[in-house]
Amino acid sequence: MNATTVRVLYIDDEEHNLHAFKASFRRQYEIYTANSAEEGLKILQSVSVHVIIADQKMPQTTGVEFFKSISDTYPDPIRILLTGYTDIEALADAINHGDIYRYITKPWNDLELHNSMKNAYDAYKAKIDLKNKIAELEKTNDELNRFIYSISHELRAPLVSAMGIVNLVKMEGLFESSGEYWGLIETCSNKLDYYVQKTLQYYKNNKTVFEHTSIDFAKLIPE
Incomplete structure (x- = not known):
């Protein structure tokens, strides 16, 4: 994988998490950050991202709700949910609706999150290849x-x-x-x-x- 070509959108209402994420992965990925679901949607309208990471607990909407809202308009990006240990019901809901590729518990481990993004991009490529083959x-x-x-x-x-x-x-x-x-x-x-x-x-x-x-x-x- 050529990591510099992978575009990742991270949505979190906590600014220090956004800064920490960008500082950790900016050399490996093309990082876009948003502090709300609304701002994240604006980025999706202008940038074709491969992986979307969203925090579950945000003031106006949850990560699961955001993923559901974009599932029809932006079906291709692979979704990763950041969540605390207590969000079991939200995880089950998201997995049952097929909206997330996997979840990462907070605080995240850099290596675990990096591997998850790498695997998510591989899943994205496989998904696009399958769509192209079906179209052909x-x-x-x-x-x-x-x-x-x-x-x-x-x-x-x-x-x-x-x-x-x-x-x-x-x-x-x-x-x-x-x-x-x-x-x-x-x-x-x-x-x-x-x-x-x-x-x-x-x-x-x-x-x-x-x-x-x-x-x-x-x-x-x-x-």
């Missing part, structure tokens, strides 16, 4: 679907022509007099047309957008 797969899948749709249409055009010729032969009364060849052509054409239409149906089904809605089972099940 979705793009490839979309291109493949469009290719299948295009090829299926191109295949069906000559098939329809061949089937039309077979019908014309039938209308002219030449179908039976030509032996089994026209029957074989008709059978093969129908079979290939069946698979082409199945392929087109798969493409259409794959493009369908599903809407998820919640179900109130209490209303469905009579008392």
Whole structure:
């Protein structure tokens, strides 16, 4: 890890903690500090940070509440919570909601906090790599679907022509007099047309957008 490229935001209402944090890690990380959740949010709006560290006990909001408030807008940064030993309920709440990567007890140990930030950045990179790979797969899948749709249409055009010729032969009364060849052509054409239409149906089904809605089972099940 090239630590100088890692951007860390630390939010704490106690100024001496902010100064101590910056003094301890400014040579290893690109440090941003905020003395309130509101100030931290302003920094997030202008700086793309990799790791966010927030103190649990702050006057206007808790660290857990702050993490919850930014989870939709800023989902990528990895979150670390600083807390005292008595905040067990807050820790359980944060972990259950998936808002924190880990927690560090105060007062922190510099080596422990450094290792946590290093591991958090590794988790951030893995998270971004996964998102990029998913995006690439979705793009490839979309291109493949469009290719299948295009090829299926191109295949069906000559098939329809061949089937039309077979019908014309039938209308002219030449179908039976030509032996089994026209029957074989008709059978093969129908079979290939069946698979082409199945392929087109798969493409259409794959493009369908599903809407998820919640179900109130209490209303469905009579008392």
